[in-house]
Amino acid sequence: MARPENAAQARLLARLRDDGPVSRAELAELLPVGRTRALAELDALTARGLVHQAGPAASRGGRRSALIALVPELRFVGVDIGATSIDVAVTDAHMRVLAHEAERSDVRNGPDAVLEQMLGILDRLRQGGELGEGGTVHAMGIGVPGPVRHRDGVPVAPPIMPGWDRFPLRDFVSRRLGCPVVVDNDVNMMAVGEAHAGTAKSVADFLFIKIGTGIGAGIVVDGRVYRGVTGSAGDIGHVQVEEFGPTCACGSTGCLEAFFGGAALARDALAAARSGRSAPLAELFAREGRLDAHDVSVAAAAGDPVASALIREGGRRVGQVLASLVSFFNPGLIVIGGGVAATGHALLAEIRSVVYRRSTPLATGNLPIVLSELGGLAGVVGAARMASDEVLALPETG
Amino acid sequence: MARPENAAQARLLARLRDDGPVSRAELAELLPVGRTRALAELDALTARGLVHQAGPAASRGGRRSALIALVPELRFVGVDIGATSIDVAVTDAHMRVLAHEAERSDVRNGPDAVLEQMLGILDRLRQGGELGEGGTVHAMGIGVPGPVRHRDGVPVAPPIMPGWDRFPLRDFVSRRLGCPVVVDNDVNMMAVGEAHAGTAKSVADFLFIKIGTGIGAGIVVDGRVYRGVTGSAGDIGHVQVEEFGPTCACGSTGCLEAFFGGAALARDALAAARSGRSAPLAELFAREGRLDAHDVSVAAAAGDPVASALIREGGRRVGQVLASLVSFFNPGLIVIGGGVAATGHALLAEIRSVVYRRSTPLATGNLPIVLSELGGLAGVVGAARMASDEVLALPETG
Numbered sequence: 001m002a003r004p005e006n007a008a009q010a011r012l013l014a015r016l017r018d019d020g021p022v023s024r025a026e027l028a029e030l031l032p033v034g035r036t037r038a039l040a041e042l043d044a045l046t047a048r049g050l051v052h053q054a055g056p057a058a059s060r061g062g063r064r065s066a067l068i069a070l071v072p073e074l075r076f077v078g079v080d081i082g083a084t085s086i087d088v089a090v091t092d093a094h095m096r097v098l099a100h101e102a103e104r105s106d107v108r109n110g111p112d113a114v115l116e117q118m119l120g121i122l123d124r125l126r127q128g129g130e131l132g133e134g135g136t137v138h139a140m141g142i143g144v145p146g147p148v149r150h151r152d153g154v155p156v157a158p159p160i161m162p163g164w165d166r167f168p169l170r171d172f173v174s175r176r177l178g179c180p181v182v183v184d185n186d187v188n189m190m191a192v193g194e195a196h197a198g199t200a201k202s203v204a205d206f207l208f209i210k211i212g213t214g215i216g217a218g219i220v221v222d223g224r225v226y227r228g229v230t231g232s233a234g235d236i237g238h239v240q241v242e243e244f245g246p247t248c249a250c251g252s253t254g255c256l257e258a259f260f261g262g263a264a265l266a267r268d269a270l271a272a273a274r275s276g277r278s279a280p281l282a283e284l285f286a287r288e289g290r291l292d293a294h295d296v297s298v299a300a301a302a303g304d305p306v307a308s309a310l311i312r313e314g315g316r317r318v319g320q321v322l323a324s325l326v327s328f329f330n331p332g333l334i335v336i337g338g339g340v341a342a343t344g345h346a347l348l349a350e351i352r353s354v355v356y357r358r359s360t361p362l363a364t365g366n367l368p369i370v371l372s373e374l375g376g377l378a379g380v381v382g383a384a385r386m387a388s389d390e391v392l393a394l395p396e397t398g
Numbered sequence: 399m400a401r402p403e404n405a406a407q408a409r410l411l412a413r414l415r416d417d418g419p420v421s422r423a424e425l426a427e428l429l430p431v432g433r434t435r436a437l438a439e440l441d442a443l444t445a446r447g448l449v450h451q452a453g454p455a456a457s458r459g460g461r462r463s464a465l466i467a468l469v470p471e472l473r474f475v476g477v478d479i480g481a482t483s484i485d486v487a488v489t490d491a492h493m494r495v496l497a498h499e500a501e502r503s504d505v506r507n508g509p510d511a512v513l514e515q516m517l518g519i520l521d522r523l524r525q526g527g528e529l530g531e532g533g534t535v536h537a538m539g540i541g542v543p544g545p546v547r548h549r550d551g552v553p554v555a556p557p558i559m560p561g562w563d564r565f566p567l568r569d570f571v572s573r574r575l576g577c578p579v580v581v582d583n584d585v586n587m588m589a590v591g592e593a594h595a596g597t598a599k600s601v602a603d604f605l606f607i608k609i610g611t612g613i614g615a616g617i618v619v620d621g622r623v624y625r626g627v628t629g630s631a632g633d634i635g636h637v638q639v640e641e642f643g644p645t646c647a648c649g650s651t652g653c654l655e656a657f658f659g660g661a662a663l664a665r666d667a668l669a670a671a672r673s674g675r676s677a678p679l680a681e682l683f684a685r686e687g688r689l690d691a692h693d694v695s696v697a698a699a700a701g702d703p704v705a706s707a708l709i710r711e712g713g714r715r716v717g718q719v720l721a722s723l724v725s726f727f728n729p730g731l732i733v734i735g736g737g738v739a740a741t742g743h744a745l746l747a748e749i750r751s752v753v754y755r756r757s758t759p760l761a762t763g764n765l766p767i768v769l770s771e772l773g774g775l776a777g778v779v780g781a782a783r784m785a786s787d788e789v790l791a792l793p794e795t796g
Contacts, residue, residue, distance in 0.1 A: 147760055157760060166634050205627050217726060228728020232760035239722040240756055252756070324722055326635040328615060330626020358638055358650070362545055362555060362630035375725055 002048065004394060008033055008041045008217065013108030013392040016051060016070045017093055018196075023057030025065035042068065050074075050392070070094075074391070075131050077140040078383030079118055081185055083107050083160055083213040083262075086114065088121045089380035095196055095388065096228050097377060099130035107145060110163030111172070119176060139180045139390040140173065141383030143189035145214060147232045153183035156231065159250060180390035185377055186210070186235055188225045190372070191218025194335050198373045203333045207325065208223070208378075209236075211318065211347075212338035213262040235259065236317045239321050256321050258316035262293050262340055268310050278306035297343035308346060315347045319354025326359040326367065337372030344371070400446065402792060405441045406431055411790040414449060414468045416493055416594075420738065421455030423463035440466065448790070452702030468492075473529050474785045475538040477516055478584055478777030481505050481558055481660075484512065487778035488528045493594055495775060497528035500545045505543060508561030511571070517574060537578045538571065538787040539781030541587035543612060545630045551581035554629065557648060558612065580718040582607070584777055585632055586623045588770070589616025592733050596771045601731045605723065606776075607634075609716065609745075610736035615723070633660065637719050647669035654719050658712035660691050660738055666708050667694050676704035695741035701762065706744060713745045719750025724757040729764040735770030742769070 010029050015030060016022060019026040022030075028038040039181035045051045054069035074093035079086070084107070089100040101121050105114055126135045146158020153162060153170020174181040196199040200208070200220070208218035217234035219226040227233050237257040238250050245254025246264070258264055269291040275280040280299040285291050299307035322334065334355075336348060354367050359367075372378050402408040406429050413428060414420060417702040420428075422440065429436040443449045452467035465791040468491035476493075478485040482505070487498040499519050503512055526534045544556020551568020553559060562741035572579040582590075589606035592598040598606070598618070606616035614630035617624040625631050636648050643652025644662070656662055671679040683689050697705035720732065732753075734746060750767050757765075770776050 024696050034491055076776070108588050161725050219726075221624060226619060228729055228761065229730040229761065232762055233726065233728035235728070235758040235761065236722070238758055239725055240718075278739040320638070321722065323717065324634070327637055328617075328631065328723055328726070329629055330631035360630050360633040360636055361632065362628055363626065365628065 003391065004050075005044065006041070007394060008038070009045055009393070010394045012038075012041060012045060016068065017095075017388060017392055020094060020297065021054050021067045021069035021179065024053075024068050025057070029141070060148050070392075073132055073134065073136070074138055075136060076188070076207055076274075076384040076387045076391075077122065077137050078209075078380035078385075078387065079140060079142040080189065080379030080383060081105070081107060081114060081118070081142065081144045082379075083145050086118050087376070087380050088118060088125065089377065089384060090125055091381070091384040093388070093392075095384050099125050099128070099376065100380065101125060102376075103332065106285075107164070107186070109163050111169065112165045115169075115173065115176075119173075119214060128311075131292065136181050137177055139182070139387035140177060141181045141189065141385070141387035142169065142173065142181065143186035143379050143383050144169070144183065145186050147235065148183050148185050149231050150184055150227055153181065155183075181389055182383075182386050184383075185216070185218075185224070185227075185231075185234070186384060187218040188215040188227065189218075189380075189382035189386065190337055190374075190378040190384065191220050191225060191335075192385050193374055193378040193380070194372060195220055195223065195382075196210065196385045197381055198378065199335055199368075199370050200333055205329075205331050206333040206335065207266070207322075207329065207331045207336045208337060208372075210338035211260070211314075211336065211340040215257050215318070219329070223269075233250040236321055236325070238367045241317050241320055259317045260340070262358060264338060265293050265296055265314060266291050269299075272306045272310070278304050280304040283309060293340040293343055300343065300346060311343050311346050314340070315350025316354055318347075319351040320358070322351060322356045325360035326355055326363050331367065332358075332365045334367065334369045335372050336369065337375065337378050341371060341375055342375070343397070399787060402448075402651050403442065404439070404481065405792060406436065407443055408790070408792045410436075411647065414466065415786060415790055418465035418492060419452050421463040422451075422466050423455070425466055439516065441588050468790075471530055471532065471534070472536055472789070473534060474782040474789075475520065475535050476587075476781030476783075476785065477538060478514060478587065478781060479503070479505060479516070479539040479540065479542045480584065480658045480777075481543050482662060484516050484519065485774070485778050486516060486523065486641060487775065487782060488523055488621045489779070489782040491786070491790075493779050493782050495779065497523050497526070498775070498778065499523060500756030500774075503711065505559050505562070509565045509567065512565075513571065513574075519573075519703050521693065528661075535575055535577050537580070537785035538575060539587065539783070539785035540567065540571065540579065541584035541777050541781050542567070542581065543610075545628075545633065546581050546583050547629050548582055548625055551579065553581075560757070580781075580787070580788055582623070582781075582784060583614070583616075583625075583632070583767045585614040585616040585665070586625065587616075587778075587780035588735055588772075588776040589618050589623060589733075589780065590783050591772050591776035591778070592735075592770060592779075593618055593621065594783045595687050595779055596776065597733055597766075598731055603727075603729050604731040605720075605727065605729045606733045606735060607716070607739075607768075608736035609658070609660075609712075609721065609734065609738040613655050613659055613716070613736075617727070635721055639715050639718055654715055658738070663691050663694055663708060663738060664689050667697075667705070670704045670708070676702050678702040679705060691738040691741055698741070698744060702772055709741050710748045712738070713748025714752055716745075717749040718756070720749060721756035722755045724761050728758075728761045729765065730764065732767045733770050735773065738778050739769060740773070 031038040057065045057067040070093035155164040215237040238255040242254040248255035248258035272278040273285040455465040472491035484503045551564040613635040636653040640652040646653035646656035670676040671683040
């Protein structure tokens with residue numbers, strides 16, 4: 001299945017993807033090229049198997065127009081490789097999730113093991129019929145928890161991904177599947193997901209803040225992911241929030257992640273459990289043998305003041321960094337997501353309080369700060385959406 | 399003098415502005431529209447008085463082509479309204495400064511007084527023949543030290559500009575001069591100046607950091623100024639660098655500007671002079687009755703350890719904020735300018751040291767941090783350049 005041949009076709013396809021089926025008459029009016037040319041482009045897309053007639057459109061008076069849609073066979077796959085998990089989702093042409101599987105994994109096992117596991121999940125989904133009759137994947141998007149050279153889909157010096165540095169991820173998977181593959185940092189994928197189907201749908205300039213094992217920002221400028229000159233834009237986990245703070249895995253001190261990444265939160269929860277300061281956390285630890293962000297939110301929800309304080313203190317640190325970024329970037333929206341963000345509204349309240357107090361008033365006058373609506377699906381939806389561009393959009397130039 | 403009629407004409411004009419005179423043969427090859435159409439567009443621009451034949455071009459073999467240039471009568475005016483000064487520069491079509499005047503002023507006197515002063519300077523330049531025979535200004539750009547709604551050229555709640563809030567600056571000056579006027583934040587103008595004629599000429603994504611009376615950032619993404627959703631992007635002067643730091647004019651505590659804006663530096667220098675800790679500063683104060691950033695750099699250059707420490711300490715604070723922004727934005731270049739930046743290389747060394755130590759290594763691997771080459775002219779050159787778009791470019795859409 002090939003890409004559109006020109007900008008007019010790409011525009012028709014984007015409209016059909018983002019808004020669903022549209023009448024032939026309306027589509028013909030969408031383009032500035034004249035009705036005859038527009039209908040010719042539509043016919044070309046039909047001939048190439050990308051669009052089809054999905055029945056009669058609602059009447060607008062006069063002759064009834066046909067309803068045009070992307071072909072129902074289109075399947076995109078979004079993959080979210082986390083530090084400790086793999087998510088694989090199959091979507092239709094509109095990024096509606098048809099099937100979703102998540103498994104525990106460890107990104108430190110390296111690309112061979114992790115990608116076999118991912119392809120295994122995909123195979124099971126294919127055998128379960130989730131890819132449709134042909135079992136065809138039309139394009140795949142993969143998010144990874146580290147910096148990526150987007151141009152050729154290669155992880156570059158990712159700190160928590162030993163063995164992945166310069167692994168030809170895009171080309172390897174593309175060869176295995178025989179379809180286009182696109183790779184990006186997981187936070188960028190989540191931002192794209194929110195822009196496609198979440199709260200950020202109509203916002204041109206916004207930030208997606210992931211608080212999970214790591215902490216990172218996805219930056220969207222004018223509807224497009226901003227990656228910076230070497231692809232590391234948004235890497236805010238190692239911003240120093242206190243000169244003499246705890247030592248971070250990166251070797252520096254006082255980094256935001258060292259205070260409130262998933263690992264830092266687990267560390268603090270464990271200390272509170274062991275020292276006897278928090279009975280609820282001690283109980284959860286005794287039961288599960290481990291503690292994570294979810295346990296802290298469970299304990300906090302049950303009224304444990306120590307767990308609540310951990311969340312509030314973390315929110316304050318995140319808010320401190322976001323306050324500077326809001327003054328600097330003046331976004332139209334901030335979406336908070338990732339595993340730790342699932343600790344919920346207490347965290348959100350603390351972040352809001354610091355940002356609204358500390359940022360330039362002009363920048364916060366009308367700035368919503370919200371939790372992700374897509375939650376755990378933001379990454380896979382964004383990856384599928386980015387994948388869809390490989391089939392439905394013109395290649396990016398420059 | 400009207401704008402180009404289409405994208406082809408705009409492209410020809412931009413090429414002539416940015417690269418100077420070009421042969422008719424080369425220009426004809428610049429456009430993807432075919433030679434005949436390109437030459438027709440060139441003729442249309444000639445007929446409208448925007449370009450002319452400037453003589454024969456260097457031979458490329460065969461028939462000698464004519465050299466095409468923007469008409470030499472084009473005059474743009476760049477105005478930089480600072481907190482305590484007004485700069486007015488007249489440039490030719492390529493933003494070469496033909497004349498430049500600076501006067502002390504006080505932005506707190508309000509728009510009527512300040513704009514009369516500015517128009518007075520312009521009149522003197524006109525009478526001195528600096529605008530050429532006709533005395534015509536083809537477009538003017540004005541930078542002001544506060545947030546601006548760029549769309550209609552209106553300052554919005556500028557903290558250090560009492561009386562300017564919502565003053566219709568663009569329309570007022572445009573009516574007085576009878577030419578297009580464009581207004582922006584002074585830091586954005588400086589960034590545009592650096593992009594046109596300074597170190598940033600070939601860098602798509604960079605930051606211009608102004609350290610003057612105030613501290614601010616000009617953000618350039620993909621060659622264009624990024625202003626944020628309410629026009630306040632880059633407002634980093636009030637980022638909190640220490641929770642219990644000095645009280646800032648903005649009412650908050652520990653803001654970057656409260657540590658190292660021009661006023662903070664003057665305050666610290668005065669304290670050092672009065673307490674007898676710095677003999678050179680005391681001497682300068684006795685002679686001038688006042689102290690500013692320039693005095694501190696003079697004292698530091700003369701070997702005064704107290705003055706040196708003030709600059710180093712300020713550089714460290716600026717570096718602290720920039721380190722976060724570099725991790726977040728991953729720029730290709732940072733240019734440091736503004737009055738306090740004229741304290742020079744000791745400041746630069748300190749900023750570099752903190753940024754290179756504290757930012758994500760991927761983002762600093764190849765990140766030059768340099769002093770502005772344009773110095774005090776960055777603002778007026780940028781303003782003239784932004785003004786030139788009002789005559790030579792198509793209106794921005796969206």
